[in-house]
Amino acid sequence: MVYAVLAGGVGAARFLRGLTRVVPADEVVAIVNVGDDLTRFGLRICPDLDSITYWLGGVVHPDQQWGRADETHVVADELARFGHDPWFTLGDRDLGVHLHRSARLAEGVPLSVVTDEVRRAFGVEVQLLPATDDPVETRVHTTDGRDLHFQEYWVRERGEPEVGSVTLSGASRATAGPGVVEALLDADAVIVAPSNPVVSVGTLLAVPGVLEAVHQTPAPVVGVSPIVGGAVVRGMAHRLLPAVGAEVSAAGVARHYGARAAGGILDGWVLDRRDEREVEEVRALGIGARSVDTMMDDPDVAAALARTCLDLAAELAADQEPT
Numbered sequence: 001m002v003y004a005v006l007a008g009g010v011g012a013a014r015f016l017r018g019l020t021r022v023v024p025a026d027e028v029v030a031i032v033n034v035g036d037d038l039t040r041f042g043l044r045i046c047p048d049l050d051s052i053t054y055w056l057g058g059v060v061h062p063d064q065q066w067g068r069a070d071e072t073h074v075v076a077d078e079l080a081r082f083g084h085d086p087w088f089t090l091g092d093r094d095l096g097v098h099l100h101r102s103a104r105l106a107e108g109v110p111l112s113v114v115t116d117e118v119r120r121a122f123g124v125e126v127q128l129l130p131a132t133d134d135p136v137e138t139r140v141h142t143t144d145g146r147d148l149h150f151q152e153y154w155v156r157e158r159g160e161p162e163v164g165s166v167t168l169s170g171a172s173r174a175t176a177g178p179g180v181v182e183a184l185l186d187a188d189a190v191i192v193a194p195s196n197p198v199v200s201v202g203t204l205l206a207v208p209g210v211l212e213a214v215h216q217t218p219a220p221v222v223g224v225s226p227i228v229g230g231a232v233v234r235g236m237a238h239r240l241l242p243a244v245g246a247e248v249s250a251a252g253v254a255r256h257y258g259a260r261a262a263g264g265i266l267d268g269w270v271l272d273r274r275d276e277r278e279v280e281e282v283r284a285l286g287i288g289a290r291s292v293d294t295m296m297d298d299p300d301v302a303a304a305l306a307r308t309c310l311d312l313a314a315e316l317a318a319d320q321e322p323t
């Protein structure tokens with residue numbers, strides 16, 4: 001079996017941790033956003049790929065939920081000596097990954113190959129596929145006229161500026177990464193992780209070939225709402241959804257993604273229990289829907305959520321009718 005997961009960072013990592021409790025990890029293929037990626041001090045940094053690797057590798061910083069546990073910042077302190085503004089924190093262990101990745105990229109090795117080396121080094125059995133091996137980056141265009149890299153917006157500006165629009169620069173020259181389209185077309189189920197619909201899933205689908213593959217796959221496509229009780233679980237989706245004309249609600253995100261039968265990407269949608277009253281609204285869109293506990297602090301909840309997604313996918317595949 002092949003389970004393809006469209007993945008951003010932390011929410012996707014938590015979901016994947018649950019999914020690998022209910023299906024063999026080596027049957028899971030995560031197609032990961034690379035729009036967050038940036039170059040600092042000549043090093044290529046891939047936050048979403050690294051968050052998932054660290055989470056599934058059991059070495060993620062438990063409080064930050066990104067970066068490494070047991071981290072030190074000796075190099076960062078030395079860099080501050082030269083006046084470098086430490087707005088983007090790079091720990092010593094984290095730098096080890098960036099140094100390896102950057103050295104391999106400099107040898108001409110594609111990001112997808114390096115990503116496979118890194119995840120295997122951390123004992124991660126889930127296959128991690130960058131959405132593209134080509135250089136792309138998410139740009140946030142603020143209403144006060146600035147064009148910020150996503151990390152400048154989210155980390156340096158703390159997500160405060162009002163957002164006019166979000167684009168994936170380099171997308172027009174990019175192609176889907178090796179194995180990405182095949183994984184989507186060959187999957188037995190495709191799951192849209194509870195990641196940011198704009199700067200994770202939106203930027204994934206902006207890579208030429210990916211959205212088409214999601215439209216064409218014979219597999220059922222089931223998503224998990226990243227919005228619970230009208231609010232984000234984590235991050236800044238509530239500030240970005242209005243910029244793409246979407247309502248900040250579980251049903252609003254389902255509407256934004258759209259039913260596959262109507263040209264969108266969803267056959268099914270899993271909402272949190274707190275949004276049970278929105279299930280009928282989602283079904284009226286032609287999207288099969290159910291509500292369960294989706295707060296994945298507890299790995300058992302993540303596993304049950306993954307089970308729910310697969311059960312809904314199986315039901316949709318069998319009936320070909322939304323329930």
Ligand code: FO1
Nearest residue numbers: 009010036046047050051066087088089155
């Ligand atoms: N997030 C922060 O809020 N502050 C940071 O200084 C920071 C540094 C950082 C370094 C490497 C990395 O992989 C992630 C890092 N993040 C930081 C998190 C990052 O902004 C997010 O993981 C994603 O890009 C959004 O999901």
